[in-house]
Amino acid sequence: MTEDSLKVHQPSDIQLGRIAYRRGKAIRSVLVAAVSTAVVGVLLVVAITGAPGWQRVKSSFFDASIARKYLPDILEGLWLNIRLFAVCAACALLLGLIASVLRTLRGPVFFPVRALATIYTYSFRGLPLIITIYLFAFGIPGLRLQGTPNVTVLGGAAITITYGSYIAEVLRAGIESVHPSQMAAARSLGLSYRQSMRHVVLPQAVRRASPALLNDVVSMQKDVGLISLAGPIDAIRAAQIGSAESANFTPYVVAGVLFVLFALPLIGVTDFVTLRAARRQNAGT
């Protein structure tokens, strides 16, 4: 019925006028945007290539032959970053989830675990990642314990533990944003605390926290490059070696571009999820 009337509906002159006006306005704003982008782009190119030091910068940062020479090494290093990122991200999410749930437990019985989880999130959120990596990669082997893992694993553990604390905080805020009546409704149906958390509270908490969570994951993606401080040859370390050999900064630029390419898909996902979350928020309950 309504669909039929929509199909045959002939817009009034007033509405046709509105449509034409909006179309004209849209075309005008696209034109303005295109022209201003072109102007800014040209100005930037002229300013940079016309700068007195441009020839030197070009040869020491953008040397194509050096880039080609070190690309394979840097790519191989990046493979380590990618694997490290996958493992660290999974472990940090798990760790953050556990710590955030432990912090919500009530009652005196749980005081010790609650306190531990709180101390963990407070201290590692404050501690600079570089210091944590140094402590793990150089401090722990110094203890000369049997079976100490290699520096890649230790550095990875430092990244995991640091990011686990960020994620724990984001998730805890998500859990607290779920209204207590949801927990009450789940418990009233006979679900245990664990079941209520798992099926009712956590899914909603993760959904609400997902933009912030993904931001943390994106920032972790570049911070896995800090593993180079501990010694293993990742993309940044490979670039450093190449740069020292060739006395040129181009390998760093190559590594930088590769990191951006590696991050792009996830940044895209993050934007999408954030937009969707914002739209949901605006749509109301």
Place this chain on the structure above:
Amino acid sequence: MLLTCTDVRKTFGSAVVLDGLDLAVDEHEVVALIGASGSGKSTLLRCVNLLTEVDDGTITLDGEDITNPKINPDFVRRKIGLVFQSYNLFPHMTVLDNITLSPVKVHGRPSSSAKEQAMEWLSRVGLADKADSYPDRLSGGQQQRAAIIRALVNSPRLLLLDEVTSALDPELVGEVLTMIRDLKGDGVTMILATHEMGFARQVADRVAFLDKGKVLEQGPPAQVLGDPVEARTRQFLARIIEAGRL
């Protein structure tokens, strides 16, 4: 007796909400709880469902003392359904998943049979086409009917309804009340906290007036609502009539 509350006391800090309350409910009986806002109707229902602990007194269900700390509250709650004023459906689940969550996860029923039963209920109240919708796509009345089904599918011994129509637009109240009337026909034992005096008069076997933490007066609806003995009941009803709700 299916449910007995004996000398139940509940305080929040210095506020005494329930102060030696006694109430008994028989099987298949429908009891309407009335009383001013803040008189403790919700608190009593939450105590019965063990969502809050009583500070003193005893509550028994089927003769078993459910206020005994040795008892597992999850087992007690499986025998009691509770419906909230604000529906409290789970927004991240479809209507069907909301309804089958407890049968599947708590009672270990196969998902197919739980779904079948849920669909039967949804059809019965005219919501079959909403089974795969998320709660935010439903009107308040539809959400509340889905919430009632969610509480009912485990065949609880006792159904607690806490002002289930108070959050609804007036034209949506009827569909929910009709559903409750049908449940009475099925023989479901219910305690309903309500401000709908006309409805209480129609469906309740007994009306209990809560005042100052006690059941001040109870009896057949016609008597309690029509010819109350206690002066405070009369005052309360006069205020309700003034507000045009009787």
